[in-house]
Amino acid sequence: MxxxxxxxxxxxxxxxxxxxxxxxxxxxxxxxxxxxxxxxxxxxxxxxxxxxxxxxxxxxxxxxxxxxxxxxxxxxxxxxxxxxxxxxxxxxxxxxxxxIVPIMAQLIVEEEDLNLSLSSALLSTALNDVLVKLLPEYCSKSKPMSWQKITLEHHKLILAAIPTSDSESTSLNMCLGLQLLNGQELRLAPVEIYQNQQLLWESNSGTDFDLGTDVDIQELTLIPGKLVCCGQININP
Known part of the structure; x- marks a missing residue:
């Protein structure tokens, strides 16, 4: 040849x-x-x-x-x-x-798709975990929440929920500021939580969440109708 x-x-x-x-x-x-x-x-x-x-x-x-x-x-x-x-x-x-494969990713989630995700166990569980961390005493006395709607605004998100299997007309609304402290930590601040349109709890300091060592977030931006996230995540075999 x-x-x-x-x-x-x-x-x-x-x-x-x-x-x-x-x-x-x-x-x-x-x-x-x-x-x-x-x-x-x-x-x-x-x-x-x-x-x-x-x-x-x-x-x-x-x-x-x-x-x-x-x-x-x-x-x-x-x-x-x-x-x-x-x-x-x-x-x-x-x-x-x-x-293990480290990947760089740019993620865009529009508000419509984020609301479609509310039925997923991953998102609903994460939101319930946020609520438990913010209001542990309230959550211990109330039923689990059914998340109804997410609204994205500049640097903050607004969440609406109702208790599951609740015969009464009860609503819960959370307004959460979102800050990226570093690649592995998020801060939700300021926080305002309303029950039936009455202020239930508020905090300017909010609370921090550890995302774990497998992620390194470089950008997390909320604008009206859209979430943009850039960073690195490890994909394990």
């Missing part, structure tokens, strides 16, 4: 491997998501890196994705130094991450 023919054959093999990897990543992502309207995956790697199962860089763009009931309007992901089970993938088996 001539040198030119050998080069063409190798290039064709690498293109096939790249295509197989791209489809494997898309399939893996779709197993994580219950819904996605648009999904793009771009792999940047040399021949040797692909054949060894090492991917220096992957770019992912997804629109209107749903993860465990959370509706995400748009997300852009940049991942580096990924190790995958290339041998098994080429045999038609699912993609498996071999090491």
């Amino acid at each position: 001539s040198e030119k023919s050998s080069l063409v054959t190798n290039n064709r093999k690498i293109r096939i491997i790249t295509q197989v990897l791209t489809e494997a990543i898309k399939l893996w992502l779709r197993t994580q998501l219950s819904q996605v309207s648009h999904l793009e995956v771009e792999i940047k790697a040399s021949d040797r890196q692909l054949l060894s199962g090492s991917i220096p860089e992957v770019s992912i763009v997804a629109n209107h994705a749903v993860y465990q009931g959370l509706h995400i309007t748009e997300i852009q992901i940049q991942a580096e130094n990924i190790r995958v089970n290339i041998g098994s993938i080429l045999k038609g088996k699912p993609l498996t991450l071999l090491e």
Whole structure:
């Protein structure tokens, strides 16, 4: 075989491997998501890196994705130094991450999608945890909350809820300022909580929340109708 023919054959093999990897990543992502309207995956790697199962860089763009009931309007992901089970993938088996993958992500969630997420266990549980931390005595005496609506404004969010299985006409409204203290900590301040439009509790100092060591948030912005978040998160195998 001539040198030119050998080069063409190798290039064709690498293109096939790249295509197989791209489809494997898309399939893996779709197993994580219950819904996605648009999904793009771009792999940047040399021949040797692909054949060894090492991917220096992957770019992912997804629109209107749903993860465990959370509706995400748009997300852009940049991942580096990924190790995958290339041998098994080429045999038609699912993609498996071999090491922790740190990813950089930009996330946009519009108010409409955030309200669609209120039925998810992840968001409703998180909101109930916030309420318990802010008003532990109130929560110990009341029924769990059913969250009805979220409104996004400049640097703050307004939440409306009613107690579950409550025969009385009771409403709870929270107005929470949102501050990013550092990559792992959020502060909710100032806080105003109303029950049936009567002020129940307020605080200028608010309370802090630890997001854990697997995240490093660089930007968290609330503007009318939209939440924007940028940062790094570790994806564990």
